[in-house]
Amino acid sequence: MRTACLLVADLPLVAALRAEPDLAGCALGVTSAAGAHATLISVSPRAARRGVWPGHTLAHARTLCAALVARVASPAAQGAARQALVDAALSCSPRAALAAPASGALAREAAVDLDASGITARFSSEAGFAAALGARARRLGLPAAVAIASSRRVARIAARLAATARAAQPADETPTQLVPPGAERAFLAPLPLDLFDPEDPLSEACTRFGLHTLGDLLALPPRALATRLGPRALEWIALARGEASEPPLPRLRERRLVEAIDLDHPIERLQPLLFVLQGLLTRLLARLEARHLGCGPLDITLDLASGAREVRRCGVAAPTRDVRVLVRLAHHALEARRLAAPVQAVHLASEGHPLRRDQLDLFRPAGPSPAALGQTLAALASLCGAERVGAPAVPDALHPDALAMTPFAPPAADAAPNASQRMRAASAAPSRDAAATRPSETRSDFTAALALRALRPPVSAQVRIQQQRPAWLRSAVANGRVVRLAGPWRTTGGWWSHDARFAFDSFDVQTSDGSVVRLRLDHVQRVWQIDAIYD
Amino acid sequence: MLLSPVEVLLQELGPRLLRASHVGARKVPTRPLATGLREIDALLEGGFPRGGLSEIAGPVSSGRTSLALALLAHTTRAGEVAALVDAADAFDPGSAEAAGVALARVLWARPASPPEAARCSQRLLETHGFALVVLDLAHAGRPGASPRLPRATWQRLARAARATGTALVVLSAAPCTQGCADLALAMQALRAHFAGTPTLLEALEIEAAVARQRAGAQRRSASLRLALHLRAA
Numbered sequence: 178m179r180t181a182c183l184l185v186a187d188l189p190l191v192a193a194l195r196a197e198p199d200l201a202g203c204a205l206g207v208t209s210a211a212g213a214h215a216t217l218i219s220v221s222p223r224a225a226r227r228g229v230w231p232g233h234t235l236a237h238a239r240t241l242c243a244a245l246v247a248r249v250a251s252p253a254a255q256g257a258a259r260q261a262l263v264d265a266a267l268s269c270s271p272r273a274a275l276a277a278p279a280s281g282a283l284a285r286e287a288a289v290d291l292d293a294s295g296i297t298a299r300f301s302s303e304a305g306f307a308a309a310l311g312a313r314a315r316r317l318g319l320p321a322a323v324a325i326a327s328s329r330r331v332a333r334i335a336a337r338l339a340a341t342a343r344a345a346q347p348a349d350e351t352p353t354q355l356v357p358p359g360a361e362r363a364f365l366a367p368l369p370l371d372l373f374d375p376e377d378p379l380s381e382a383c384t385r386f387g388l389h390t391l392g393d394l395l396a397l398p399p400r401a402l403a404t405r406l407g408p409r410a411l412e413w414i415a416l417a418r419g420e421a422s423e424p425p426l427p428r429l430r431e432r433r434l435v436e437a438i439d440l441d442h443p444i445e446r447l448q449p450l451l452f453v454l455q456g457l458l459t460r461l462l463a464r465l466e467a468r469h470l471g472c473g474p475l476d477i478t479l480d481l482a483s484g485a486r487e488v489r490r491c492g493v494a495a496p497t498r499d500v501r502v503l504v505r506l507a508h509h510a511l512e513a514r515r516l517a518a519p520v521q522a523v524h525l526a527s528e529g530h531p532l533r534r535d536q537l538d539l540f541r542p543a544g545p546s547p548a549a550l551g552q553t554l555a556a557l558a559s560l561c562g563a564e565r566v567g568a569p570a571v572p573d574a575l576h577p578d579a580l581a582m583t584p585f586a587p588p589a590a591d592a593a594p595n596a597s598q599r600m601r602a603a604s605a606a607p608s609r610d611a612a613a614t615r616p617s618e619t620r621s622d623f624t625a626a627l628a629l630r631a632l633r634p635p636v637s638a639q640v641r642i643q644q645q646r647p648a649w650l651r652s653a654v655a656n657g658r659v660v661r662l663a664g665p666w667r668t669t670g671g672w673w674s675h676d677a678r679f680a681f682d683s684f685d686v687q688t689s690d691g692s693v694v695r696l697r698l699d700h701v702q703r704v705w706q707i708d709a710i711y712d
Numbered sequence: 713m714l715l716s717p718v719e720v721l722l723q724e725l726g727p728r729l730l731r732a733s734h735v736g737a738r739k740v741p742t743r744p745l746a747t748g749l750r751e752i753d754a755l756l757e758g759g760f761p762r763g764g765l766s767e768i769a770g771p772v773s774s775g776r777t778s779l780a781l782a783l784l785a786h787t788t789r790a791g792e793v794a795a796l797v798d799a800a801d802a803f804d805p806g807s808a809e810a811a812g813v814a815l816a817r818v819l820w821a822r823p824a825s826p827p828e829a830a831r832c833s834q835r836l837l838e839t840h841g842f843a844l845v846v847l848d849l850a851h852a853g854r855p856g857a858s859p860r861l862p863r864a865t866w867q868r869l870a871r872a873a874r875a876t877g878t879a880l881v882v883l884s885a886a887p888c889t890q891g892c893a894d895l896a897l898a899m900q901a902l903r904a905h906f907a908g909t910p911t912l913l914e915a916l917e918i919e920a921a922v923a924r925q926r927a928g929a930q931r932r933s934a935s936l937r938l939a940l941h942l943r944a945a
Contacts, residue, residue, distance in 0.1 A: 544793040545841030553839040557821045557832055565822040569796075569805035569815050581805070585819045587793050625749050626811040627916050627938035628778040630802040630850075654772055654851070661906045663913050685913040687904045692772040693916060709804065711904075711916060711940075712777040712850075 179303070179358070180426075181293040181325045182276070183266050183310060184336035185258070188287040190219035192258040193248045195318035196438055196456065204245045208235055211249050211441070218250060219285060253437035253522055258319060259287045260435065261464050265314040265321070266291040268467040269306065272426040276333060288336065290329045292426050303355055311351020317463050326356035329423055330416050331365065334372050361419030366392030379409050391417045432470070435526045436461040443482045443519035450520055451508055457525045458503050470529030471496030477507060480522035487516065492563075494554060494586065495547025496530035502548045509555035513563075544587055554585060575670040576679055577697070577708055578633070627711055629695070635706035638696065647696060650688050652707050657689030665698075685711070745844060745879045747779065748786035752920060755934040759783075761894050762843070763877040764926075765870040769887045770899025775918035776883050777802070778811070778938045779899070780846050783881065785812035792843035795819040795836045799829035800851045800883075830865050837872035837880060845873075848883045866892035887923070896924035902935060915939045 185191050189207040194200055204224040208215035213236040220229050220238075227242035238245050259275060266273035272292035279286055293306060300306040307323040314321040324335030339352040356364045368391055370380050383406070388394050394402070394410075395417050402410040436457045444450045454477070465472055475491040491506040545553065557566045567582035574581075638652035647659050664684035671677030680700035687693045693711040698704075744759035753759050760766045760783060768776045787794045789812060796803055801822050809815060819836070823829040826849055833847045847869075866889045873880040882889060887896060902917040921933035 543841060545839050549839050549841065553835055554819075556835045557819075560828055560832055560835070561821055561823045567820060569803060569808065569818055569820045571805050571809055571815070582820065587817050625782065625936055625938045626778060626807075627775075627940040628781045628811060629804045629807040630777050630800070631804045633801045661904060661911075661913075663906055663911045685906075687906070691901050693901075693904045693913065694772075710772055710802075711913065712773055712775065 178425075179293040179296070179325060179327060180329050180332045180423075181266075181270070181291050181307070181310065181323060182288055182329065182332035182336040183262060183291065183314060183321050183323055184286060184288040184333065184340055185262060185314075185319055185321045186337070186340040187219050187285050188255050188258060189250045189285060190221060191319055192251065192254040193219075194221075195258055195261075195460065196251070196254050197248070198318065200246060200248075204229070204242050206235065206238055206245050206247050207250050208247055209250060213239075215249070217247075249439070249441055251437075251439040253439050253524065255287075257436045257438075257460070261317045261460070262287055262289045262314065262319055262321065263429070264434070264464040264467045265289075265310065265317050265319060267429060268313045268469075269310045270296070272428050274426050274429070276329070283337070286337070286340075288333055290332065290426060293325050304353065307353040307355065308351055311353065313467060315349070315351070317467060318460065322352040322354070324354040324356065326364075327358050327361060327419050328416070331356055331361050331419065334365065334368065337372055338368065359419065362395065362417060365417045366390065366395060370394070373413070379406060379413070382406055432529045433526055434461060434464055434529060435524060436464070437522065437524040439522045440520065443521050445519045447508075447511055450511065450523070451504060453523055454507050454525065455500065455504050457523060458500050458507070461525055461527060462498050462500055462503075465527075465529050466498060468529055469531075471498050471532040472503060473528045473530040475503065475507065475510075476524075476526045477510060478524040478526070479516065479520045480524075481516065481518040482521050483518035485517060489513075492551065492554060492558070492584070494551035496532050497548050497551070498532070499548055502552060505552050506555045509552075509559040513559040550585075575668065577668060577681060577683075578635070580633075630710040630712045632708055632710065635697070635708040638705045638707050640696070640698075640705040647684060647686060647705075650686065650696065654707055654710060655686070655688045655690060655692035655694045659686050660689055661687040683708075742877060745783065746786055747782045749779075749782050749936065751934040751936050752779065752782070755920060755922060755932055756895065756897075756925075760844075760879050760881055761926075762879045763874045764879060764894035765866065765873055765889060765892055766879065766881045766895040766897070767884065767887060767889045767893040768881060768897045768899060769884045769923075771885060771901070773901045773904070773916060774899035775901070775916060775920070775936065775938055776850060776899050777848075778916075778918075779897075779920065780848070780881060780883055781808050781811040781813060783844065784808065784818060784846065785814075787844045788814035788817040791817075793817050793819070793841060794844040794846070795821065795842050797829050797832045797836065797845065797847045798822050799826050800848045802848060802851065826861055827865075830861055830869065833869055833880065834872055837869060837876055837878050840876050842876075842878050844879045844881065846881050846883065849888065850883045850885050860888060863890040863892065866890055870894075893924060894926040895922070897921065898923040905937075913940055 193207050204227060205221040206217045206224055206229060207219040209218050215235050217231050217233050217238055219231060224242055224245055229238045229242050235247050263273055263275060266289045270291040273289055276288040276290050296306045300309060303325050307325060311321060311323050322336045322340035324332045324339055326332040326335055335354040335356050339354040342352050369389055370383050373380055394413060399411055399414050462472060473496055474493050477489045479487045489510040491510045568585040570581040570583045572579035572581035636653050638650055640647045641649035649658055662684055665682035667682050669680040671679050678701060681697045683695055683697040686696045694707045695709040697706055697708055699706055742762045744761050746753050746759035768779055770776050784794050796818055798820060803820060805815060821832045823832050829847060833845055836842055836845045869880055870892045898921045900919045902919055905915040907914050916938045918938060919933055919935045
């Protein structure tokens with residue numbers, strides 16, 4: 178089995194540059210905390226050339242390099258960069274997983290292991306695969322080194338070796354290290370043991386014994402080594418011989434992508450927040466593009482300075498990769514409700530969905546485009562409230578005041594009958610029973626149907642009763658003597674609950690002013706109401 | 713002298729050729745939006761104008777809502793998408809389904825006030841692809857009255873409808889578009905029919921009169937019988 182390793186050697190620096198690409202080429206230092214006495218954990222090559230190193234305090238570093246730009250390390254941005262590395266790997270291989278984090282001097286690196294078996298069917302060679310993988314990572318703002326070997330640990334060591342050679346290479350080339358099958362021993366033998374893990378006690382013990390390279394280790398008898406250094410020495414020997422066994426890589430099914438950033442200074446106003454969101458969305462869309470997916474509904478999570486957390490959801494009518502559309506949707510979602518406190522961190526999450534292609538019909542007008550419809554729905558939700566916008570639905574309830582709405586997603590063009598189907602439907606006479614039971618689907622002609630106008634809430638009415646029937650009516654919608662009357666029809670329900678129970682006697686009433694209304698007696702509240710108008 | 717194929721084409725078709733830039737500017741007559749009701753479509757010479765502002769005004773039980781639902785039904789069953797801005801919060805989905813409306817093709821917005829409804833309508837009219845936007849202002853705010861929106865608002869809505877070719881139909885208790893409508897229908901209730909044992913409301917007879925039509929003869933009317941379709945439980 179061939180395995181590749183995609184490795185970013187300095188994740189804090191890369192995450193900072195990915196969030197602010199304008200800082201590329203600057204003398205940049207990433208600090209562990211805010212303030213002049215914070216320690217630098219990563220520095221850019223330009224800052225390093227001025228003598229600034231990780232471990233310096235920011236004040237000290239500024240005495241060495243006055244133009245040093247400092248940024249506080251953002252765990253959220255580093256997490257997103259790590260996930261973006263997985264996305265770059267998944268764009269080239271179906272099996273990829275984040276490698277276990279290293280410790281000590283190598284703690285800043287992030288690596289992804291991916292299955293490279295059979296890649297020559299798609300790429301011309303392993304070198305071509307490595308170049309394509311590096312290019313995909315660079316497109317996501319992650320300059321990474323690539324190595325291919327027969328095991329994950331060897332590939333990772335090879336990637337570390339390649340990353341150290343990065344400074345000597347042009348920026349648009351990927352540092353690559355290929356270890357041919359069976360050549361692991363020859364490749365690893367001259368390498369220093371520190372490339373494994375310098376903090377490992379076994380590495381320190383080997384150094385005390387005067388063993389500096391893996392070749393030194395392999396020259397000794399394994400049994401004697403295991404006696405003196407413990408059974409883990411045998412693992413190292415197996416690794417150096419290319420004999421280590423590893424479980425297979427999992428197939429990643431997670432479609433939810435998260436982009437996030439911790440802000441150095443809290444943001445109070447909408448426009449700067451939108452600027453930050455635009456950057457996050459751009460990076461999120463690049464990751465989705467790497468997976469050949471579009472952006473579905475967005476969840477914007479805002480960590481506020483007060484300690485609270487707010488979540489805003491933007492519905493997306495159809496998966497899209499248009500950043501302007503998504504920024505507009507985020508704008509509507511954010512302006513719908515004022516934020517209670519300044520924003521300290523922003524998390525953006527979305528599920529990737531395959532992009533939908535619209536097939537236009539020659540004989541039927543095109544409806545609104547998904548992107549435009551998404552913007553319109555968001556604008557309407559912002560104006561009226563999300564719960565007051567949607568497609569109407571007939572409620573599955575007995576209560577006369579029940580109301581139902583569903584998310585508006587007009588069916589695709591092929592869901593409606595086409596011209597030839599309509600002609601066939603017109604020529605076939607529908608049965609009377611079918612027309613009675615499913616009027617909207619089977620009636621081919623349009624009869625003049627009398628409609629009801631609902632009154633929400635019902636309008637209260639004063640009613641005079643004669644011979645146990647309404648005889649006179651006074652209300653805001655209909656007034657006068659009751660001219661004609663039909664009913665009553667009793668509707669009851671919710672008897673199992675004191676709060677939900679209802680009982681109405683309804684009448685269809687025509688009053689002397691010409692109005693035809695639906696009048697009802699509410700037996701629970703003992704009031705007369707008009708709940709609908711025939712119009 | 714031999715002519716190139718392009719020159720031959722130019723000679724033959726020259727007078728009939730159009731510059732590509734002029735094609736979009738040509739005024740293409742658009743088919744009006746029919747209601748599917750024979751009497752009303754005949755009265756309106758085909759239906760409600762696309763790209764125009766129409767008004768249906770009338771008192772309670774004059775058939776405004778029935779006419780709007782017939783229009784929605786005919787539009788949505790033809791596969792087009794429509795929107796209903798329901799400032800009155802009076803839309804009854806059951807009644808609409810019984811009238812033949814394809815509910816999945818209707819975007820229902822329920823704004824809280826008439827100015828908000830005007831903003832919603834403006835947004836919908838600016839979105840290409842909606843064949844019809846119905847703005848229901850009848851009894852919005854308080855029963856029995858139609859709210860007054862500024863004339864500038866109606867002009868803006870009419871302009872937006874013209875730009876996208878969407879038919880904007882306003883329902884109100886009294887004329888309210890202040891002369892901006894391309895078509896104004898005045899509705900009136902004639903009589904209600906109760907019959908049977910036990911007595912049931914069967915139908916409502918109404919009259920629709922063209923109060924204003926930009927390109928057509930004025931003051932015509934038609935009467936119509938609206939039958940009550942009971943929804944299957």
